[in-house]
Amino acid sequence: MSHRDALMLAVRSLLRRPLRTALTVVAVTLGSGLLVALTAIAGTADSRIINELGRGGPASAIKVVAAEPDRSAPDSDVLRTGRPRDLDEAAVRAIRRAPDVTSVEGVLQTPVEVIPLPPIRGMRADAKGSDRPTPFEDNLVGADLSRPRDLPVTILAGRLPATHSLTEVAVTTGYLDRLTIDIDHPQAALGTEIEFGAPQIESGSVVHMRGRWFRARVVGVVAQQVGDGDFLVPLDQTRQARSWEIAGGADPDGGRLPTSPYSGLIVVASNLDQVHTVRASITVLGYATSAPEHLVASVLKYLHVVDIVLGGIGTIALVIAVLGIANALLAAVRERHREIGVLKAIGARDRDVLRWFELEAVLVGAAGGVLGAALGLAVTAIVGAVVDGYLVAEGLDGIDLGTIPWGLALLGVLGSVALSVLAGTLPALRAARLPARDAVGSL
């Protein structure tokens, strides 16, 4: 019997019991759909959690500081440094050339005197009843803000300062805490002004301290791990502050004046798996690094367990569904006992009968797989939209489902077909092995 004849027989036989066929296809559709949806949702959730680990920026970001590494623990998550070492353009170029490095962004942080300027909305009075903020010392963190995706920064409210602006600043939640502003309502800080004073010490027999004062408007509230400071500004701003500091000829803290063009770097590896390799390369170049490498690895392991559980649930559902195919085909074998015998009597071989029933299983599996993949993708899109709406309403970053996971859909279809073939094997073998004499009952 040709494949075409077997296919025709299979199609016609399935259509002979349309309700049974439809119910079997629906079962496979639900099983396959559940598998595709759970796997797709788990994948999106993984990305989301990894993003959160990176605080909005790339989770594969590595912080490099202008210091030699502590050779006793070069790959610790926590920063451990040796002696100071300048991070100059030559070092930046060397790191940029290292394998699996996607981007290198310079960071320069400088000390400042901070005076928040009233009025500040949302600020609560302190224990003494005063609602006027107290000046304090902190750091400006300067970075190239033209490529925020390469920085571990999450915008909680507003926006980042313009790339070359000298009058805009983004503050962290640490600043909101200091001003007793509710961090659940970071918008309150937007539009307020801060006066900054960059210090300068004139060298000589008598110490003179001067400040370079400038005002900046708060345009955004962020969570950031670019540097140690509550104020994120464009790199130009901290470079001017650094020039002012050096022009004095003496270090404000009494040490030597800084000579490194950058206080740190943010290096992004090509993916999470390459973070360790890139860190090792930077350590060889003689610089200390830190990255949440072990934290991410631990979380990834737990996420993998969740993936396995969700995938397992979907697979079990699919297996139960395809067992329905086996059941339906076994019923069909019983019904077509005589028909199978007649086919054998007119010359059909065992493998012809086997092919007939296997094709029925394939058709049901393929139909259920295709419909299930479509259903799974639709469910994923709906769940994604609902979750995205919730996250945005909560003031968090939304999720991006990205492109349609065609590979996953294809895997769902192929998995359904493969399992269906497996499920159809027993009934098909039973049909093929029916003795022709037994099958033709009345002979």
Place this chain on the structure above:
Amino acid sequence: MERRALPPCPPAPSPGGASVRIRGLEHEYGSGARRVHVLRGVDLDVEGGGHLALTGRSGAGKSTLLALVGGLERPQQGELRVDGEDLSLLRGDALSGYRRRTVGFVFQHFGLVQVLTARENLELALSLAGVPRAARATRADALLAEVGLEGRAGHRPGELSGGEQQRVAIARALAHRPRLLLADEPTGNLDEEASAMVLELLERLRAESGCTLVVVTHNPAVAARAPRRARLDDGMVRIA
């Protein structure tokens, strides 16, 4: 019914009907207390191109003998040769090949595939016989015309009368030009008029093709039409 010549078909292995030689054939079913000894040393010869009616009471072993000769079962003991070929040596695909090449079956229950049309039933048989796809439709239509059902080619078995279904079954049995035609109660489910038409058709086609015809029947009138009759009693053959 108007008589027509059989249309061209794939060449049979050899012209004429197949001869059947049976010696000391025994067959039983079950085991232990449930063992049933159906055939107890059957001796029978059917000459090539002959027409034999096989009668006997229910359970006498007629259907078993027909199944053995048709290659639906393998002989347990004794000798069974069709055109000199020892059927006890055939198994699996070789036995399927014997059925496909040599034997045509006509069943009491017609045995048509219910989900296929009359033409498709014939095309399936032709496909199994190795007839090229391009020739199948023409050959199937010619066979249907031969049994007077040219207008029913697109009908499924459920849309045909009993007599019409049996005529389709006869056309299917003859599709690959078998040399041995085995009919099991071919008129058992038909009224008198349809029975007469089917028997006449079987006899005419046998005469035209020269194949050997063995008919199992309860009906004395059907048996009487055969030039040679045998009766199975207690698992043994008595020539009438």
